[in-house]
Amino acid sequence: MISYSYINEYIRQWREGEITLNKERIMLIEWLEQDILMMRDIYFDSGQIENFIQFADKWYFSLEPFQKFLTCFIFLRYKDSDDLVFDEFFIYMARGAGKNGFVSALVNYFISELHGIDFYNVSIVANSEKQAKTSFTEVYNAIDMNDALKEYFKHQKAVIESVDTKSIFQFHTSNASTKDGLRDGCVVYDEVHEYENNDVVDVFSGGLGKVEDSREFFIGTDGFVRDGFIDRLKERALSILKREISVKEDSLFPFMCCIDNEDEMHDMNMWQKANPMFHPSLSTYAKTLYKKVLKQYRKLQNDSSGYENFITKRMNLPKVDLEKSVTSWDKIEATDQEYDLEKLKQRECIGCIDYASIRDFVANGLLFVEGDKFILPKELTHSFVCKPFADKHYAYSGNKAEGNNKKDHRKFAPIKEWEEQGFLTVLHKDTMDPHLIVKWFVDKRNEGWNIIKIVGDNFRMEILRPLFEAEGFEVEIIRNPDAASALLAPKIELAFDNHNVIFGDNPVMRWYTNNVLVVIDGKGNKLYRKKEPVKRKTDGFMMFLYGVWASRDLDNYDASDALDILDALNF
Known part of the structure; x- marks a missing residue:
């Protein structure tokens, strides 16, 4: 069985009761230990793992244990071919859990000389320009505020380019009709809870495969579109976690965080199931966020109008108000x-x-x-x-x-x-x-x-x-x-x-x-x-x-008059 220190530490924290995980992450650990980490033909690319963690720590923020855990599987490879074991990642967490921040550091690293792949272009896609620019703006500002980074990256308002690898990072809205011909190494699909079908993904994924180590990231908190793209993606992820399909057949890595049932929203200790930023001990960012979420929760006691939005976005549990809907x-x-x-x-x-x-x-x-x-x-x-x-x-x-x-x-x-x-x-x-x-x-x-x-x-x-x-x-x-x-x-x-x-x-x-x-x-x-x-x-x-x-x-229908x-x- 292979492993890595950050994986061991995250699992140890859970087993010793230091952190609490939802059922999907417990299933993830079982799947990893029983299937993935038992494979003899794979290895962790420690050079890339450590380089990225140091890069993020220096230019962005220190990664949380769950982010280091995730990082290991982004750089997991097959020994013979050196191909990636996982080339798709589903990062499903409550609002405020740091999805965009993690992705910002990651895509900046991907286009850098440290990653070392020329023309490894990265696109981030969202339904609105404002959301599509979230990570782009974060990378732009990181470069703009650090003279050392300016030596390695040309940053403009619509594109960021690596001087060494000629890789570019750009953002797009989900108007899929205008994106044919892209040659990306990585695509990040943001706010996937708003995608109505596979159209956008089909177009952008069509530009992958022309450079090595192509990857796709699906990130988002749940929302109010039902029977759309995210519901199909959750079904796919659960099929993997239930071990109904092998990694050779589906190379998606599902990292899913949500409370297990509605009652848990009233237990603050359970909030970490939906938002791993709330795993003890809390960072300065997490403490500020926790106070904000707690304030929103307490407000519900006098104004229940935000209940559906709170449980869907802050607890990552899709909620239908049964007083307003026929059923769940x-x-x-x-x-x-x-x-x-x-x-x-x-x-x-x-x-x-x-x-x-x-x-x-x-x-x-x-x-x-x-x-x-x-x-x-x-x-x-x-x-x-x-x-x-x-x-x-x-x-x-x-x-x-x-x-x-x-x-x-x-x-x-x-x-x-x-x-x-x-x-x-x-x-x-x-x-x-x-x-x-x-x-x-x-x-x-x-x-x-x-x-x-x-x-x-x-x-x-x-x-x-x-x-x-x-x-x-x-x-x-x-x-x-x-x-x-x-x-x-x-x-x-x-x-x-x-x-x-x-x-x-x-x-x-x-x-x-x-x-x-x-x-x-x-x-x-x-x-x-x-x-x-x-x-x-x-x-x-x-x-x-x-x-x-x-x-x-x-x-044969028995009913009263x-x-x-x-x-x-x-x-």
Whole structure:
């Protein structure tokens, strides 16, 4: 078993109880000790490790033990080929944990003569120019304030160049369409919690491999975009830590820091799980940061409006406010369950539709009930979107990396990607064609699905009803959707809690559901609204709600008389 002094020290601190680690870092240590450090064909490049630590200490700051621990694996190599064992690094920590500071020192070292690779260009990428310039500005200032460094680096406002290696360091925003042809040795992807998909990474990673020791760093604190790039990256990292995939198959090094559960945010000793800067003993920087975080925490006692942001950013635990959302993101993800389409074909189903506007979205689906489970198969849901609306709000016709609502990443919707996956159809029309909506259900019936009725609210169903009835469908119109919401909210919450809502792997339904705002009226009834009135569509969730309402009429579905209960409620 190989090791290195900084690795031994960090693990010793944990084993002897001097520091506290979250479960992902404990898994990391187990994986390293049982798999990686047992490999006989690898070695630590001690020259590079020590050179970087001394470089950082002299020109930036003294590295913390966890940063020295990380450094060792940045310079871990195979003996025969001298290739890097890890060429991708996921550094996932709470806000203030020093991600950018560490990266600043590291990229400055990479372009230096000490690293010793000519033309080892480094790019840092973020969604905003301000964030992209964070590390660049830190390196620029370090050079500008030290005459000794000025002898080795030319620093300009947009590029820093090594005199000896001719390597350059520059920053970019995530407009991926303009970055083809880069010849980088290293790319740092900052604020990865805001990346909507792989587009930016695909473009920048395409410039790697033209110089030796190519590396990619993915750094960030968690955020509010769900089902985006960071969720996929976390899944990938956990697969590695669970030892489901070998280092030969995936060379990502996952360093993940977060509290293990929500209750831990109330125990200050647990904060170090999310922010390793809070490992004892605290540096001067860490003491200042701790006071600031503690002040923010205490403020929550009188003003809870910052709760979601605090636990997501300071504790690095994505938080959905359950008083405002239908359910947590984890339970929305749990809707991705398998089902047997052939068995479902033997059952009755409800055709459900939300047709709230003629100019943006319509959602169709077939809902089945199996025991306590509500099943809305991904193959039997479909949305229609008017192209002018998709162009205006989601940049459908533009370059994918330039569009998708970059100004606010909580509301993104990759319409083109979902269309390519078959989840929706973009209509080149200003308004919806109701005949097209009806035809979808006719086609499903012709395929053999036993649709006992069509259900929707009264807003547009007066237009659709004669068209459906002309095709022989029974139609039920929900006259008061708010009353249906109030009645069904407890049932739907319980179904999500028990993992009894099944959509399959359907990103559009996850998006719809995550966009729902729950409000409580003066009588205590829960009503469903939108978290944002234009871009965050809820049509698919409302379609699901209407299907649940009408599912009382399905065979072998045991439910109380919903109409009697509704009459008894005070709206």
